Amino acid sequence: MLRTTVSNPDAAEADLLGQEDYVQLVTPEGERHANPTFDPWVADVTDEQLAGLYEDMVVVRRIDVEATALQRQGQLALWPPLLGQEAAQIGSARALRDDDFIMPSYRENGVAYCRGVALDDLVRVWRGYAHGSWDPQEHRMAIPAVIIGAQTLHAVGYAVGIMKDGADSAAITYFGDGATSQGDTNEAMIFAATYHAPVVFFCQNNHWAISEPVELQSKQHISERAPGFGIPSMRVDGNDVLAVMAATRVALDRAHTGGGPTYIEAVTYRMGPHTTSDDPTRYRSAEELAEWKAKDPIARLEKYLESRGAMTEELRARVNAKADSVAAEFRAGCIDMPKPEPMSLFDNVQVETNPVLERQRAQYAAYLAAFEGGE
Structure with a gap:
């Protein structure tokens, strides 16, 4: 079922992967690719559920834009934008079971939203009002990890604990392409393979580790590293929410049924700055940004829904109203947050x-x- 994609696939493999060197089910133009390997994993996804994924991405992007504005207005000390990475986060988060545990980095606010984290808790740390924003046990999601790659080791340790408890749940850890150059991440894969741990390594390859392009970190696809540790991997279009969901379901099924660890490289793009203290215009071109804007994950799903006759004016109005409501609640929760006692x-x-x-x-x-x- 799993395979490692190659840099230059032959014609048969390219057809399976959607004319790209990664798994793609929906093109940037909103066209659906048939894929006999991954289609069964999303065969149950209805138009209504697709609309739900669309709403999630629109709302999460609105939260992200609002948080960036709050930081610019002096209400937050810092904010790590996820603009452009909505499909990678929503598609994977909605594939998880309630008893699966998440070890995030510091950018997975979309995943936290799917886990039901309170809106004001998304910014509590970034406002400087708490050491940690939410109760990890309540949401089955650890608080943001700022130390690059540390959370991968935590995820493997948790996954080994799952095994010792005799449970059939899994752990998933999120990290960026920059974290793959860290020793912690590589050590985590060694332990995961050795102990056959039920863990999913989910790399959001957004092409830039702060100001360094991914080409400086890896001369081959990042997904090709994992098999060297004995971990099967997949490379998926991270701007295709349906493909991300399918790949994550495959990986979770392996973990839940004793198949051990899996590595997913979700190829996406950070359209905003690394954090609000960063100026990406200093190290990347306007042409590159324009190229990736054309692959926008929200616009892609909207086009696909339109092709199915499911993108109605009522849906647009409902989603926009939800985004407006969430943004207002989010802003009020941030500004009105009680100051902690010294x-x-x-x-x-x-x-x-x-x-x-x-x-x-x-x-x-x-x-x-x-x-x-x-x-």
Whole structure:
């Protein structure tokens, strides 16, 4: 079922993969490609469910744009945009079971939205009001990991725990192409293969690790690395929400049924900056950006729905109204967020307190008391 795609596929393989060197079910023009390998994995997806995926992507993009504006207005210290990567996140997140556990990087706000994370919790950390934004156990999703690649090791450890518990759930970890150059990510794959762990490695290849292009990190497709560790891989069009869902379902099925780890490279593009402190015009061309805008994941699904007669004015109006409502709630939740008490800085740092932490707490309390005394 799984295969590693090659840089220059022959005619038969190109036909299977959708005329590209990756799995593609819906073209940028909204045309559906038949694929005997992956079609069965999304055969149950109805027009209504496609409309739901479309709504998810539109709403998540609106959240992202609103968060970027909030940062520019001084309401957030930083924000990592996901503009252009909506299909990769929504397609994979909607394939997960409720008992699957997610280990994200810091850009998976679309995945968090699908997991039901409260809107204000999406920005709590970026506003500087908390160490972590939400309860990982409640949402079966860890808080954002800023250290590049660290979450891949966490995912494998969690997956091994699943095995020892005798459960049939899985772990999935998200990371960018830049993380594939980190030792942690490669070590995670070694452990995953060794222990046959039920984990999915989901690489969002958005072509830029901050200001460095993916060509500097890998001379071959990133998906071709995983088989060297003994992990089967797939390369999928990350701007095709249906293809992403199919690939993720394949990988999760392997994990749920004892097949071990799988690696997915979702080929997408970061249309915005790496974070709001970045200026992408300094290192990439306008022509490249225009090329990828033509492959926009939302516009692609909209065209496909139109071809099926499912993109009605009522649907457009409903989705736009939902996006407006979510954006207003999101903005209000950010601006009206209660400020934390200064001493809460020491809460939830460690499970058990210790003398060093208590000394720091006492010193900080004395520092604050000095202001209260007018000194």
